[in-house]
Amino acid sequence: MPESDSRGEAYEAEHVHAVYEQIAAHFSSTRYKPWPIVSSFLSTLPAGSIGLDVGCGNGKYLALNPSIYTLASDRSTNLAKIAASHQPHSAIVADNLALPHPLKTFDFAISIAVVHHLSTVERRREAVGEILAMLREGGRALVYVWALEQKGSRRGWDKGGEQDVMVPWVMKGPKQEKPAKRRGKGERTFQRYYHLYRKGELEEDVVAAGGTVVESGYEKDNWWAIATPREAEVSTA
Amino acid sequence: MKLLTLNFLTCARKACKSTTLAFPLRPKDAELEIVEADLEPLFIRNILPRVEWEALRTLCQDLGLPQLPPAAPEPAALFAPNPSDPSIPSDKLVRPGKEGEGEGEGEGEGEEGAPTQTLKDLHHVLLETTIREGKLVCGNCGHAYAVKEGIANFLLPSHLV
Numbered sequence: 150m151p152e153s154d155s156r157g158e159a160y161e162a163e164h165v166h167a168v169y170e171q172i173a174a175h176f177s178s179t180r181y182k183p184w185p186i187v188s189s190f191l192s193t194l195p196a197g198s199i200g201l202d203v204g205c206g207n208g209k210y211l212a213l214n215p216s217i218y219t220l221a222s223d224r225s226t227n228l229a230k231i232a233a234s235h236q237p238h239s240a241i242v243a244d245n246l247a248l249p250h251p252l253k254t255f256d257f258a259i260s261i262a263v264v265h266h267l268s269t270v271e272r273r274r275e276a277v278g279e280i281l282a283m284l285r286e287g288g289r290a291l292v293y294v295w296a297l298e299q300k301g302s303r304r305g306w307d308k309g310g311e312q313d314v315m316v317p318w319v320m321k322g323p324k325q326e327k328p329a330k331r332r333g334k335g336e337r338t339f340q341r342y343y344h345l346y347r348k349g350e351l352e353e354d355v356v357a358a359g360g361t362v363v364e365s366g367y368e369k370d371n372w373w374a375i376a377t378p379r380e381a382e383v384s385t386a
Numbered sequence: 387m388k389l390l391t392l393n394f395l396t397c398a399r400k401a402c403k404s405t406t407l408a409f410p411l412r413p414k415d416a417e418l419e420i421v422e423a424d425l426e427p428l429f430i431r432n433i434l435p436r437v438e439w440e441a442l443r444t445l446c447q448d449l450g451l452p453q454l455p456p457a458a459p460e461p462a463a464l465f466a467p468n469p470s471d472p473s474i475p476s477d478k479l480v481r482p483g484k485e486g487e488g489e490g491e492g493e494g495e496g497e498e499g500a501p502t503q504t505l506k507d508l509h510h511v512l513l514e515t516t517i518r519e520g521k522l523v524c525g526n527c528g529h530a531y532a533v534k535e536g537i538a539n540f541l542l543p544s545h546l547v
């Protein structure tokens with residue numbers, strides 16, 4: 150594992166973005182079950198709410214509430230194309246660190262299993278800050294990341310362990326597509342970079358990014374936080 | 387990419403995001419495509435207050451679409467009067483149908499009359515009129531973002547980040 154100063158944009162291009170671009174279709178076919186916290190966050194939004202899904206993947210959360218409008222974005226063109234099929238929503242290709250939206254505009258945002266792919270603490274906080282900057286006053290963002298504390302999972306990570314890890318994605322052997330090229334090769338394995346959050350770390354990142362934690366918790370191998378932009382310090386003079 | 391999307395987009399560059407020049411991004415060499423979408427009258431009504439009308443007018447002009455009125459339609463212009471209104475002769479009634487069922491959204495929901503042509507036109511402009519190919523240009527820095535197969539790409543070349 151490289152030291153954190155060799156991580157950053159180029160590192161993520163290789164160990165996150167290139168991987169998702171290649172596994173998009175297969176990844177998408179395995180992603181259909183929404184996390185309960187995400188479902189309840191989205192389903193309680195009032196009709197007519199407008200918001201962002203930053204790092205939307207295949208857009209599986211877009212179908213949850215058709216009376217809101219979500220502008221979804223992903224770094225992967227192949228995933229954004231899949232996400233774009235959900236009406237009445239939209240999907241574009243964008244980087245979490247340079248979101249192409251007007252500031253202080255949106256009622257809500259979700260960032261589900263995204264920020265943990267950024268490879269330095271500065272970049273993770275910048276990502277959260279960028280999302281918060283798009284929210285209107287009182288707007289809320291749900292941020293959801295993988296936890297270090299996953300005693301119950303087959304991966305066996307837990308408190309005190311290494312937080313920066315590579316996680317394999319195994320793509321099963323050839324089906325119908327490109328049979329000549331892939332036949333006999335069996336499975337392909339891709340390695341994705343993850344930063345596993347320890348307890349309390351997500352809340353620290355929210356505060357460092359200029360947010361206030363409204364609510365936070367743990368849900369099956371993940372930490373989550375609902376954050377709102379900190380009100381601008383009003384001069385009392 | 388539907389035109390509604392452009393209402394929520396600006397230049398991705400930090401220096402541009404806070405300027406008014408960057409919004410809306412201006413389409414260039416745009417190839418339009420009409421993609422039919424189910425009419426959801428309540429969605430249109432709810433989203434309308436969030437649409438920057440002036441910007442939408444500019445876009446329609448840029449794209450050679452029919453000109454929009456100077457001001458956004460009032461909510462009352464979106465639905466024909468309620469059929470229970472005794473001032474309307476019963477043979478002129480149009481059953482409002484049950485669009486938007488499952489919204490579960492408090493009082494008055496489902497009381498609207500039939501969607502007017504104004505509402506249908508808005509639906510057509512915002513949700514069914516899409517940019518399939520072309521560029522979106524920032525009025526502040528001049529950077530052009532590509533739209534390919536209906537997907538706009540806002541990744542910046544590293545020297546612009």
Ligand SMILES: [Zn+2]
Nearest residue numbers: 397402524527
């Ligand atoms: Zn610009």
